[in-house]
Amino acid sequence: MAFSFFQKIGRAIAGRSRVDDDTLDAIEEALIESDMGVDTTLKVIDNLEERVDRDKYLSQDELRGMLREEIAALIPPSGPTQLTSSPYIILVVGVNGVGKTTTIGKLAYYWKNQGKKVLLGAADTFRAAAVDQLDIWAERAGVDIIKQQMGSDPAAVAYDTAKAAVARGADVVLIDTAGRLHNRIDLMNELTKIRNSVRKVVPDGPHDVYLVLDASTGQNAFAQAKEFSRATDISGLVVTKLDGTAKGGVVVGVSDRFGIPVRFIGVGENIKDIKPFDKDSFVAALFNPEDI
Ligand code: GDP
Ligand code: MG
Numbered sequence: 001m002a003f004s005f006f007q008k009i010g011r012a013i014a015g016r017s018r019v020d021d022d023t024l025d026a027i028e029e030a031l032i033e034s035d036m037g038v039d040t041t042l043k044v045i046d047n048l049e050e051r052v053d054r055d056k057y058l059s060q061d062e063l064r065g066m067l068r069e070e071i072a073a074l075i076p077p078s079g080p081t082q083l084t085s086s087p088y089i090i091l092v093v094g095v096n097g098v099g100k101t102t103t104i105g106k107l108a109y110y111w112k113n114q115g116k117k118v119l120l121g122a123a124d125t126f127r128a129a130a131v132d133q134l135d136i137w138a139e140r141a142g143v144d145i146i147k148q149q150m151g152s153d154p155a156a157v158a159y160d161t162a163k164a165a166v167a168r169g170a171d172v173v174l175i176d177t178a179g180r181l182h183n184r185i186d187l188m189n190e191l192t193k194i195r196n197s198v199r200k201v202v203p204d205g206p207h208d209v210y211l212v213l214d215a216s217t218g219q220n221a222f223a224q225a226k227e228f229s230r231a232t233d234i235s236g237l238v239v240t241k242l243d244g245t246a247k248g249g250v251v252v253g254v255s256d257r258f259g260i261p262v263r264f265i266g267v268g269e270n271i272k273d274i275k276p277f278d279k280d281s282f283v284a285a286l287f288n289p290e291d292i
Contacts (some may be wrong), residue, residue: 007191008030008033008034008246009027009030009031009034009067009123009286010286011030011034012026012027012029013026013027013060013063013064013067014058014060015060016060016063017050019048019058019060019063023063024048024049026271027044027045027048027067028041028045028247029242030041031044031045031249033147033246033249034222034246034247034248034249034250034270035215035218035247035248035249035250036220036249036250036252036253036254037219037222037249037250037253037257038253039253039256040074040249040252040256040257041249041253041258042069042254043070043074043256044070044074045073047070047073048066048067051070052065052066056254062174062287067286068283068286069283071107071252071286072280072283072284074252074255074256075251075252075255075256075262075279075282075283076255076256076259076261077261078254078255078261078262078263078277078278078279079261079262079263079276079277079278079279080263080264080276080277081207081208081236081263083111083116083171083172084119084207085184085204085207086169086170086171086210087119087162087165087166087169087170087171087172087173087174087202087205087207087209088105089162089165089172089173089175089198089202089205089206089207089208089211089275090107090172090173090174090175090206090208090209090210091158091175091177091191091194091195091198091206091208091209091236092104092175092176092177092209092212093172093177093191093209093210093211093212093228093232093234094179094211094212094213094224094228095178095179095180095224096127096178096180097214098179098212098213098217098224098240099212099214099238099240099241099266100124100176100177100179100212101124101130101133101134101137101176102135102137102240102266102269103210103212103238103266103274104120104134104137104174104176104238104262105134105136105137105138105140105141105271106266106271106272106273107174107264107274108137108141108174109140109141109142109172109272110139111172111269112141112143116171116172117167117169117170117171117172118141118143118144118147118171118172118173118174119143119144119145119146119161119168119170119172119173119174120134120137120138120143120144120145120161120168120173120174120175120176121145121146121157121158121160121161121162121173121174121175121176122134122135122145122146122147122148122157122176122203123154123155123157123158123161123175123176123177123178123194124152124154124176124177124178124179125148125149125150125152125153125154125157125178125247126151126154126178126180127150127178128150128221130150130152130176130178131147131150134147134176134233137271140271143170143270144170146160146162146164147217148160154177154178154190154193154194155190155193155194155196155197156195156197156273157175158175158194158198159197159198159200159201160202161173161175161198162197162198162202162205163199163201164283165201165202166201166202169272175194175198175206177190177191177194177265178190183232183291184227184231187227187231187232188230188231188232189227191231191232195232206281208231208235208236208263209232209234209235209236210224210231210234210235210236210237210238210263211228211234211236211237211238211260212237212238212239212240212277213225213237213238213239213240213250213254214239214240214241214258215239215240215241215242215245215247215248215250215251216241216245216247217250218247218250221239221250221254222250222253222254224259225237225254225257225258225260226258227289229258229260235260235261236260236261236262236263237251237254237255237260237261237262237263238262238263238264238266239244239251239254239262239265239266239277240265240266241266242266242267243267243268243273251265251277251282262277262279263276263277264276264277264284265277
């Protein structure tokens, strides 16, 4: 994966064999530009500085290795959700346009290909096109969908979906939501209502709440993570649109700052453009020689 934000970091250390203030400044600038956030960037730089004080002269490989280690250390244990119960219900939240519906379509396809029975719930009843859009993804992925009319109660759709999941023996259920950030109380109430109606059918559900963030929005993603974490318990992140953005440091910054595991990353608009997040390969790709 040769993302453009990795190239900047690679360039920052290319040709430097001594870790002096200039080198640290260049790395700091590249991390800030990638939208890793100031707090996380300073942690990386401080830890790096502490380590290199003991050993000022480093090979390029050593410096890259250390930077990878320091960045990896800040990402909480991550990776795709293990489907530990059946039906395993995942609520998908996030503001309009970040890629929730697209992500649900891709995840439906991902789990279906692993032999899982997938069911979608169209609880974004707010926009006219939202239900139709999820319908199209259900068809593409070849999975079932539970829906009602536009404007109907999202909690009622979530209830129907949970009921159908149990009746049909679904393994994994993905519930789409509207993600209106009109105000925190309304958002909290709406998400709580959806949760409660799932629980009437599946008492320990929803088993996961995925917050979808668009990497290309940079610092906005931090503000969204803050608002949604206040409104409900977020148990995983999906960071979309990592294809062709220079802002991919968001993955590291948001997961570090909010302590939320990264489940998947979105790398395009097609059904296969989703990858289970693997922190080791993510940091390994940080400065591949071909990226520099
Ligand atoms: P929602 O409002 O959160 O449900 O967002 P949608 O799923 O409707 O997606 C909004 C737009 O983002 C659509 O044009 C998608 O094709 C696009 N999109 C979603 N995920 C990705 C991704 O990983 N990469 C790119 N390039 N586009 C994406
Ligand atoms: Mg949508």
